[in-house]
Amino acid sequence: MSDYADFINENNAKFFWQPMENPQNAVKKRPDVIAKGEGCWIWDINGHKTFDAVAGLWSSNLGHSNQRIRNAIVEQLDTLPFYNSFRGNTNNKAVELSVELTKLMQPDDVQSVVFCNGGSDAVETALKLARQYWKLQNQGDRTKFISLKQGYHGTHFGGASVNGNINFRRMYEPLLPGCFHVETPWLYRNAFGLDDPIELGKQCAVMLEREIIFQGPDTIAAFIAEPVQGAGGVIVPPENYWPLVREICDKYGILLIADEVITGFGRAGEMFGTRLWNVKADLWCLAKGISAGYLPLGATAVGRKVFDVFMNDTSGRGSIGHGYTYSGHPVAAAAALETFKVMADENIVGNVKTVGAHFNKRLQEFKKYDCVGDVRGIGLMVALELVEDKAKKTTLSKSNNLLSRLARNAYERGLTVRTSGANMILSPPLIATMTDIDYIVDTLHAAFAEIA
Ligand SMILES: Cc1ncc(COP(=O)(O)O)c(C=O)c1O
Structure with a gap:
């Protein structure tokens, strides 16, 4: 082994506090x-x-x-390595990506995209947009979120609050107030002893509706879930579940947020996970596959219904007090643009x-x-x-x-x-x-x- 390899192995977890790891374990059993x-x-x-x-x-x-993505990144680095997109500024690659991503999501009725750095950011953005959407319509009581047990939505306080796994919650409590969790349609382990997927889909939809009624429908901002749960253990919902969820959300005027951080960009066999279930969400959280992992990038895609409220706002409160220095980073955008092309060509x-x-x-x-x-x-x-x-x-x-x-x-x-x-x-x-x-x-x- 080289001196360099020795150096890296020696320092592996000494100073690098790795995500989701107990530093004591990392030092003992080095990754x-x-x-x-x-x-x-x-x-x-x-x-x-x-x-x-x-x-x-x-x-x-x-x-x-992938050489095509590599070349796109290098070319952009040589042209413009960074410029922000805060109010009054933008950069051409972020604009190009917004056009292409919106085009890609045309069948989903997406009107606009908000860029960020990864999945947790995309979830945070979606939750905040959902609250603002209601405030703009003078329904400020609609602040609550409902999500699924076992679900994973990243690690920011918003995401942790809607996460359905104690490991990501307990040490950071108290979390965001007003977040509630309902049963996941998990065939192998469900609370109802059901082994018929369609019955289970129905039952879990009923549980969601009951929770909405219990909370008061006019206090709920949004329901958030992954089209297929990833980190929770790849839990694939029955085919009737998402259509029923969409119906219930529409019945009570609740926004539907699809966390597509894993399922977005093809992983589940459709370009977006919601398409598996023939459902359109109101907001989509995207990351990971958007740039094929070449550079950190995330996006929250905004459907027409939500976008129109911001566009047509006359109260002067439609500006989003939200965004990141690297929102729409041109090099990450260049990586994503090439990713879309490779995905189509191949x-x-x-x-x-x-x-x-x-x-x-x-x-x-x-x-x-x-x-x-x-x-x-x-x-x-x-x-x-x-x-x-x-x-x-x-x-x-x-x-x-x-x-x-x-x-x-x-x-x-x-x-x-x-x-x-x-x-x-x-x-x-x-x-x-x-x-x-x-x-x-x-x-x-x-x-x-x-x-x-
Ligand atoms: C469904 C889902 N949402 C959000 C996230 C958080 O993404 P990130 O780790 O990029 O912040 C993940 C990460 O795996 C995820 O699987």
Whole structure:
């Protein structure tokens, strides 16, 4: 190993306080340092090569060495590395991106986009726009948010408040007041003992409506959810759920926010997750795949209904007191513009449909292992949920290190996977081929055969 590799390994977690990690653990069990990427493959600092079945973090959708995106970034760096877009300013790449993104979301009736730096920002922006939307209409009582248990919406105070997992909430309480959580339509584990997806979709919609009535419909600003829950363990809702949610939101005049940070830009087999369910949201949170992970970028897409209220405001309160220094960063915008072109030229969404169907089919093979309770997914987002006792669906205990041993074994065999709670999460780049999928599945089988 080189002196440089020694230096990096030595300093790995010494000064770098890593996200979602206890610094005590990071120092004891240092993470692998990834130092190089090419296509779907990554190399750690020691030169060990693995297939990146995490895609960076649901983000490197076009792989790690796309020359077209690289060239677009370099060209923009040589032209204008940065200029802000605060009131009275803008830059041409941000304008271009707003045109292209709005065009891409024409079928969803998107009228405008607000740029930011990532998913948490996009959620924060959506929540704030939702509150302002109501204030502009003199319905200032509409301040509350409803979201789903198990949902993940990033780490800002707004996102943490609507998050449905205690791990991201407890240490930061008290959170935003007026945030309430309802049951997720999660077939494998639901509170109603239902095993018919359509019944479950209906039941969960009823629970949402009951919560709205209980709170007082005219106090609710918005309902926010992921079209397919990602970090919560790839929970795919029944097909009737989102259409029912849209109906309920319309019935009570509540805004619908789709957090598409993972599902946006093709991961679930449609360009946007809401399209899976033939639903139009009012606000969409976008990040990750928007720039294929090449540079930090996020956006909140605004539907016509919301946009019109701001555009037609006569009270003088329509200016948004919100935005970031790097909103509409020209280099990130250049990366996104090229990402859209590559996606169209290479029919990436079509690839996800074909390859994703093969992936989901093959992963069913893992049901044969006693430790695998559930296999679920859609497109190129999949989770294997591990259990202590399959018949009783006993959740894997925190002290059971089976999942981390499996992930380690896979890594040593040349496959990087992600563990989250009791789930092994697989989200390969969207350029993955059938051969890549077979490689992932076969490598995992070898790891399960040895460890499980
Ligand atoms: C659905 C969803 N929303 C928001 C976020 C937060 O995004 P970021 O980590 O870019 O702030 C994530 C991150 O994984 C996410 O999955």
